[in-house]
Amino acid sequence: MKIKNILEKACAKNNLTKDEIKVLLEAEDEDKDLLFKTADRVRKEHVGDEVFLRGLIEFSSYCKNDCFYCGLRRSNNQAQRYRMQEDEIVEVAKRAYQMGYHTVVLQSGEDMFYTKDRMCSIIKKIKENVDVAITLSIGERSYDEYKAFKDAGADRFLMRFETSNEKLYRQYHPGMSFEKRIECLKWFKNLGYELGTGFLIGLPGQTIDDLAQDIILVKELDADMIGIGPFIPHPQTPLKDAKEGSVDLTLKSIAILRLLIPDANIPATTALGTLDPLGRQKGLMCGANIVMPNVNNLKYKLKYELYPGKICINEDATKCRGCIESIIVSLGRKVGQGKGQSRHYKRAA
């Protein structure tokens, strides 16, 4: 199969077979360059040169789950745990708005301390104080809770399915179920959230075939935003000796998904920037159009350790804001104005 033909088909039909996706994932040299250039062109045509910023507020490092790869897993008794007070979260959201963020992402471990009522109150208070879109990334809850959060003003939900290989999912997520994960993702669509999902690259045992299936699943779920990041081993987890995920495969996955869902929002993730000092720039040049700088206080940034070596951990939010803008401008792009709602979502509405 010729790369050129596959790319032409992807652009014309926004669809590819698993075998065609695998050929793209395995592309090297000029074939890989052509994939990246095509994705960059499609990104420009469909979502333009604006790069939208999302202010990430990691408000709790407690988690009831035990995902094998994550530093926040409940069995990690060396993890530093914190919970932010409601007023503190609202203050950070206000500061983010003043710095020019029009979306805040409220992220945490699965922490049931934040009950339905507490979460609704936080969402409402942020909305009363600042004109921002709110993305939730807080894990699995009941339909009723998700509905209440939406009614309270949450706009988007981000939850990766992590891997579409059910056997691997079971292995790395004790006590959790793949079916439940997918059910939640369908609920988000149903409830009118902008749906964000995606997967990890490089979990031990994951094959190219699995990655191609992950890409197909994102397409089938019809995601409005797509978060893909390389796995980074954390020393206090069962996967501490595993190899880190490939930057190259992450970039290729971003590029392929840009071709399959051309108007989606796709972040160049922090994990990508952690494994490669130019990772975020590379992501933005092969299909990505979003970055999610952390806007939290330094004392919390250090404690939310999903994986070691996370970038920006010692930089305060103002420094990151300036830094990220200069990165965007250096690529000939501009910081997006407004909330940066997914065009894919808008089109479907």
Ligand code: SAM
């Ligand atoms: N607890 C919520 C959940 O799991 O959806 C939200 C927070 S969780 C920390 C956010 C994402 O971090 C996960 O979806 C996972 O893909 C990513 N993550 C966790 N550990 C990681 C690691 N060691 N390397 C790279 N990404 C990791």
Ligand code: SF4
């Ligand atoms: Fe908890 Fe999310 Fe980490 Fe899993 S990935 S242990 S659910 S914070």
Ligand code: FES
């Ligand atoms: Fe944080 Fe560059 S974005 S230091």
